[in-house]
Amino acid sequence: GAVVSQHPSRVICKSGTSVKIECRSLDFQATTMFWYRQFPKQSLMLMATSNEGSKATYEQGVEKDKFLINHASLTLSTLTVTSAHPEDSSFYICSANYFSGGAGETQYFGPGTRLLVL
Amino acid sequence: AQSVTQLDSQVPVFEEAPVELRCNYSSSVSVYLFWYVQYPNQGLQLLLKYLSGSTLVKGINGFEAEFNKSQTSFHLRKPSVHISDTAEYFCAVSDSRAYSGGYQKVTFGTGTKLQVIP
Numbered sequence: 001g002a003v004v005s006q007h008p009s010r011v012i013c014k015s016g017t018s019v020k021i022e023c024r025s026l027d028f029q030a031t032t033m034f035w036y037r038q039f040p041k042q043s044l045m046l047m048a049t050s051n052e053g054s055k056a057t058y059e060q061g062v063e064k065d066k067f068l069i070n071h072a073s074l075t076l077s078t079l080t081v082t083s084a085h086p087e088d089s090s091f092y093i094c095s096a097n098y099f100s101g102g103a104g105e106t107q108y109f110g111p112g113t114r115l116l117v118l
Numbered sequence: 119a120q121s122v123t124q125l126d127s128q129v130p131v132f133e134e135a136p137v138e139l140r141c142n143y144s145s146s147v148s149v150y151l152f153w154y155v156q157y158p159n160q161g162l163q164l165l166l167k168y169l170s171g172s173t174l175v176k177g178i179n180g181f182e183a184e185f186n187k188s189q190t191s192f193h194l195r196k197p198s199v200h201i202s203d204t205a206e207y208f209c210a211v212s213d214s215r216a217y218s219g220g221y222q223k224v225t226f227g228t229g230t231k232l233q234v235i236p
């Protein structure tokens with residue numbers, strides 16, 4: 001259980017275009033999802049926290065108009081990179097909070113989306 | 119705020135030998151601790167977590183970690199590694215106060231690449 005999927009797994013786009021990445025919790029409902037960015041040979045950097053039915057909470061330094069997040073349902077959050085530029089090329093990973101009763105909550109991660117902006 | 123330090127960026131080890139991946143953290147409040155594994159071009163998979171109770175935590179794939187509050191460490195160990203353990207391992211910490219009822223924001227270390235040599 002607790003599977004998180006991402007689509008697409010890889011995308012190449014031209015500079016100036018927008019790209020949408022989907023994050024789905026397949027077998028559980030997630031009121032909270034997280035979006036991370038991972039640069040080569042570096043750790044994960046939290047970009048924003050996505051809450052179902054409300055606005056996302058962005059980390060300091062992350063442009064909310066650049067990275068649009070929509071958490072429309074309890075199983076789907078989307079990240080749209082608007083007017084993408086080469087410096088936006090990165091590996092984007094989402095995670096979803098799963099409550100497992102007495103064991104509390106755990107973040108389960110999607111497989112990631114590699115974005116390359118030409 | 120919390121921070122996580124993984125001093126070893128790479129750890130080569132021969133197959134069937136024991137391994138220890140080091141993790142130290144800093145925090146002004148009580149924390150929860152996690153180890154995740156990331157295989158190439160994939161998301162993160164939870165290996166184990168420490169929330170409370172016994173300081174020795176056993177996880178999947180034969181890994182275990184010990185929480186040492188006085189040394190602010192949470193080192194990951196495995197008595198005998200396999201080729202399939204070759205991956206990158208991330209130590210992470212979250213503020214325990216934000217765990218129940220809300221959501222946890224997790225801070226990741228920079229990762230340690232474990233290379234198992236045949």
